[in-house]
Amino acid sequence: MTRDRVVEVALELLDSEGPAGLTMRALGAKLGVAPTAIYWHVGDKAALLEAVVDHITADVGEVHVGGVEPLERICSTARSLRHNLLERPYLVAVVHHQGRTAEIFRPARLVLAREFAASGLEERDAALAGEAVLHHVIGSVLIEQQVARAPEQRQPPEPSIEPGELFEFTLDALVRALTGC
Amino acid sequence: MTRDRVVEVALELLDSEGPAGLTMRALGAKLGVAPTAIYWHVGDKAALLEAVVDHITADVGEVHVGGVEPLERICSTARSLRHNLLERPYLVAVVHHQGRTAEIFRPARLVLAREFAASGLEERDAALAGEAVLHHVIGSVLIEQQVARAPEQRQPPEPSIEPGELFEFTLDALVRALTGC
C-alpha cells in the first residue's frame, strides 16, 4: 500500500468500470483494504482524482513528433495527440470534470507553436494556428467518442464518414490554410 | 406540478448550482414537494436528465443563419452555434454525460452541409467540411470554458489570446481552406 499503488489501481478501476465505478469503497475493495485507508495515503476523493489526472496528463503529454518539414511535424503531432486522447475511453470526461483540459495540451501546444513558427508564421500567428489545431483535435475526439457510445441515435451523423478519414481530411485542409500553402 | 414545470425548475437548478447541485432532493425542495413526487411526473433521474437535455437540444438547435453568400452564412452559423453553447455554463458537460453531443449539432450540421454544397462542393465533401466546422466550434467552446474555470493554472495557455478573436481567426482560415477560396 503506497500512494502510487492506490493511483495505479484507481486508473485500472476507471478504465474497467468508468467514472461512476471509481468509488472509494470499490477502490478499497480492489486494494484489499478498508475504504478509509485510502484517506491516509492520498487524501480525499478530490485529491485522488487530481493524482489520477496528473498521471493521465503525463501520458497524454507524450506526443510523438515525426517528419522533417514543419507541415508534416504539425500533422504528426496532431495525430499523436488524437491517438493518446482516444486511448482511454473516459479520459476527456474525467479531465474536463477536473477543469484541466487546457493543461493536458501544453506539450502539444508548445510543439505546434514552434513548428508553425518554423513554417514561416510570426510568433503570435503561430500561437493562434497551434491553438486552432488543438481545437480541431479535441473537437474530433469528443464527437467521435460520443458517436461511438450514443444511445439509440435515430440516424448516424452523416452517411458513413469514418472518423479517422474525417480527421485527416480536415486536418490537412486546416493546416494548409494556416500555413498558407 | 406538471412535468414541464419540473423540467423547468431542474434547468434553473442546473444553471444556479451546477450538475452536482441538481439532486432529486434539492429539486423537490425548490418545487415545494417531497423528492419522491418527482418520480410520478418524470420518472427517475435518468429520465429527468433526458428531458433536461431534450430542452437544451431544442435551444442549441436554434441557430441563426445570416448573410447571403454561402461563406458568410457558414460563418454566421458557426458563430450562432458557439453563442448558444456558451450561454449555459454546464451545457457541454451535461449533454456529453448523456451521450448526446452529436445530436445537439444536427440542425447546424444540416445548414453547414447545405451551404458548403451551395459554395460549390460536392455532397460528400460538403458533409466533411461541415463536420470540420462543427469540430472547430465544439473544440473552441470546450477549451474556452475550461480556461475560464481552470483551477490554479500555473500560466495562461498563451499570452493574452482573447477567445472570441481566436475563434474568428481560425474559423476564417478553416472555412476559406475548405471552400478553396
Next chain:
DNA sequence: ACCTGAACACCGTTCAAGT
C-alpha cells in the same frame, strides 16, 4: 390521480480506536 413517509442500498468522510 397525485403526493407523503419510511425505508433501503449506496455514496464520501471523520475520527476514535486499535496495532
Next chain:
DNA sequence: ACCTGAACACCGTTCAAGT
C-alpha cells in the same frame, strides 16, 4: 506509521399508505 470500524450526512429509489 498505518489501518479498521462505527458513525454521520448525503445520495437515488421503492413502495405502502394516505388523500
